[in-house]
Amino acid sequence: MAINKNNKELQVAAIKNGTVIDHIPPCHLFKVASLLELDKMKNNTITIANNLPSNKCGTKGMIKIADKFFDDKEIDRIALVAPNVILNIIKDYEVIEKKRVALPDEIIGLVKCNNPKCITNNEPMQTRFEVVDRETGTLKCHYCERKVQKDDIIIE
Secondary structure (H helix, E strand, O other): OEEEOOOOEEEOOOOOOEEEEEEEOHHHHHHHHHHOOHHHOOOOOEEEEEEEEEOOOEEEEEEEEEOOOOOHHHHHHHHHHOOOOEEEEEEOOEEEEEEEOOOOOEEEOOEEOOOOOOHHHOOOOOOEEEEEEOOOOEEEEOOOOOEEOHHHOEEO
16 A cells, blocks of 8 residues: 555555455445455455545445456355445456446345245255345245345355
8 A cells, every 4th residue: 555645545556457346335344355255365466445435425345356357146245245336347457347236136046044944944955035125135035935134144
């Protein structure tokens, strides 16, 4: 990190290639880092910043990961915890793609059903949830129809 003496702000070093996950709610930053298993990335430079000032939401968290591009399943994991974060795809120091992370219509194999009697907890099969409310993050199990609120989601 370098201090820009003109405007007295800390600046995080740019990455040549990789992904920047921006506008993470500060209370969810470390949950996102855990879900993405950043601790297992041995060859990537990773910058994690929290409680950064944000014009849009007061404060925010941010994760920069050099030489890492996420697949759809990994992005869905982020959306379960922090929908509406912004993913910036960086190539040669330029943002080539910017997209807002959103919950998909259906989540397969990522979330455990909270109902102990659900077939997915008693037979070897993937879970399947319908997103019934994106605002609250409410999911409904396809098999037993139990609704799960965002704060009660157990990620497999």
